[in-house]
Amino acid sequence: MGGLPLLLLFGPTGVGKTELILRLFPGKGEVISADSMQVYRGLDIGTAKPSPEVRSLVPHHLIDILDPRQQYTAGEFVHRAEELIPQIELRGRIVVISGGTAYYFRNFLYGLPETPVANLEVRKRLLDRLEAEGLSSLYEELNRLDPVAGERISARDTYRILRALEVFYSTGRPLSSFPVPKNPRLNRTYRLIGLMRDREELYRRIDARVVEMFRQGLPEEVARLLACGYGEEDPGMRGIGYREFFQWGRLGCLTLSQVKEQIQIDSRRYAKRQITFFKSLSGVQWMHPDSIRSLADLGIYL
Structure with missing residues (x-):
């Protein structure tokens, strides 16, 4: 074998x-x-x-x-x-x-992908916003900031939406710009x-x-x-x-x-x-x- x-x-x-x-x-x-x-x-x-x-x-x-x-x-x-x-x-x-x-x-x-490690402070802020504003609002924001990632990520995928926004607000770069x-x-x-x-x-x-x-x-x-x-x-x-x-x-x-x-x-x-x-x-x-x-x-x- x-x-x-x-x-x-x-x-x-x-x-x-x-x-x-x-x-x-x-x-x-x-x-x-x-x-x-x-x-x-x-x-x-x-x-x-x-x-x-x-x-x-x-x-x-x-x-x-x-x-x-x-x-x-x-x-x-x-x-x-x-x-x-x-x-x-x-x-x-x-x-x-x-x-x-x-x-x-x-x-x-x-x-x-060569994306950065988790930023717990940014993630906490996003979780607070998720509770206050709802997922659809954050998904719309992602599509404005990183339309390529928005196209790839389902509107219902809370984790990946938050992660894409976390990367953007941590680095100033859209998730889709990191090399795959x-x-x-x-x-x-x-x-x-x-x-x-x-x-x-x-x-x-x-x-x-x-x-x-x-x-x-x-x-x-x-x-x-x-x-x-x-x-x-x-x-x-x-x-x-x-x-x-x-x-x-x-x-x-x-x-x-x-x-x-x-x-x-x-x-x-x-x-x-x-x-x-x-x-x-x-x-x-x-x-x-x-x-x-x-x-x-x-x-x-x-």
Whole structure:
């Protein structure tokens, strides 16, 4: 098993990553999850977390490691992944980094941007403003000060909006002006495999998966999280599949069916953004999941 390539397996939400892993890697590989939401304990259905049965067949790492109130950064992902890789290889297993959080893959491959360390004084002022003015006001400000970063960052992403403003007010420079590494930093053999389906097929799968989430009890899962004291401001509750329920609560006139439909819409939009981002990476071999029959199809030979 020595000298096996590192496998980076990614694709948009709903494309079929977990099914492929379950088909190819029992007894052969271990997964390092590159998913910014599956790290949170208690967020199971809405994040499409691999079931305990799947995880018993193929061990998964970086799942259920944080409380929903904790922030999880790309830097932390890279650090944890780098620690796990040699441990997995010592067990004679294939390392599979798999998920859909695109910038985790970019930062793992190329390294982290050369941005300054946190400025706690500036961050405190921004948090006070967030409470007083609201997120939309700060997002509008970011778009004035750094329209490039504003284009890249979701209007709902509190952490990244605050971080971009923190960098600007700490340095006088927009976040987008800091250099991003462009050359792969990995000194080893690796495979970049992107999973792709026809867009219509992918959207059908996404819609069906959301329906299945509701059947499995997504509204009840959200209710349990709220009963535990988690709220809209917590990082774990800002993901697709959870934030839509807060809109339901605010408006008071939406039905659960409309919440379901909004989750489907948001998921399809997210998939489109993922595809755009992943296609910006070089050296990717794009494959339909159903065409992959063996490890050899991925360039891995035991």
